[in-house]
Amino acid sequence: MTGSTAVPALGGTQAAILAAYAELIEEVGSDDVSFRLIARRAGIAERTVFRNYPTRVDLLLATARWIEATVFVREESHSIFDIPLAIRDAMQRYDARPELAHVVAEAAMRGVSGAAPSLGRVHLERLLDAEVPSLDAAQRRAVIVALSHLDSAATWVTFHREFGMDRRDIADAAAWAAEAVLDSIRDRVAP
């Protein structure tokens, strides 16, 4: 679940642009950052930004991918039953960078034109199929989608906004929900 496979190789200029934009998002929010400001921060010409990212949406989605792959990168889990631990860590990382967590969460909610909303799906499927191969299709799907949903920035956003939870409570509640999802398959591991 490193997410690194989802990120195309970046040139140095592109990485500088995305890093500059991410910095500015944390300073002033994602709405008020002009291409000119990004260019100045990255130390390049404004038209270089446009050449790499013709629209604001292109830039935002690339930045969201970059943030997922660098700032919120996960330690790889070797068992599906370790996923709650990864989720707990991820929530703490989101809490440390709230503006970036919002950007990543929102980019994944734009439908087909947005960021992939299930970065860890392949990894989760591989773990589940290796450890608990006896599930029927609907059971398997239910476990995968629930864990994929919980292992995301949107969890942090929702628990924070709707319930006013702090870092500890969010990490606890998200991991707890993931454990609940795993309860149904706990004793079904292939011998």
Added chain:
Amino acid sequence: MAESVDTATAILASAAVLLREQTFDDISYRALADEVGISERTIYRQYPTRAHLLAALSDWIEQTCFPLPPFVTVSDFRAAVHERFRAYDASPAYAYVGARASAISPTLDAEPAYITRAIEAMLDVTAPTLNRRDRRRVAASLRYFSSAMFWARLRTGFDLDAGEICDAFDRATDTVLARLPDATTAQP
């Protein structure tokens, strides 16, 4: 200020119309102003940033297109969420606006959504003796699995239709409620 309330609503209604043809990102303030027949400046006064517009548009769409049936019991809650997911499937462009708006950094003092309060009230009735921390874990989980975000992720990331999304929601809800000690829950 009655006039400005009407203007604000007219802007949202027009944005919703434009949303049938294009994505939210493609709706410019210029085009929106033309559609409503007001100046671009007036729109900026109402919605200083696109985030403000997105949040207000989502609220308006939720009220007009996705009214949540009231629920007290867990089975009514499930039925209400199923109805919502089916409505999302019928108007995906509107549903994505809701999912996006619930993910952005709040523009105003965001009040918890109505469904959050309704879930908390349901748990107060269903599991009155449950301790506060467990109640909040259950409420947060149910809230998150019943959200437009859940629908959006399953539709985009997993290509599921409303029926499959309702099934995944039911199973997730089951796993969460199964964690409650038997004695605390009135059975659905």
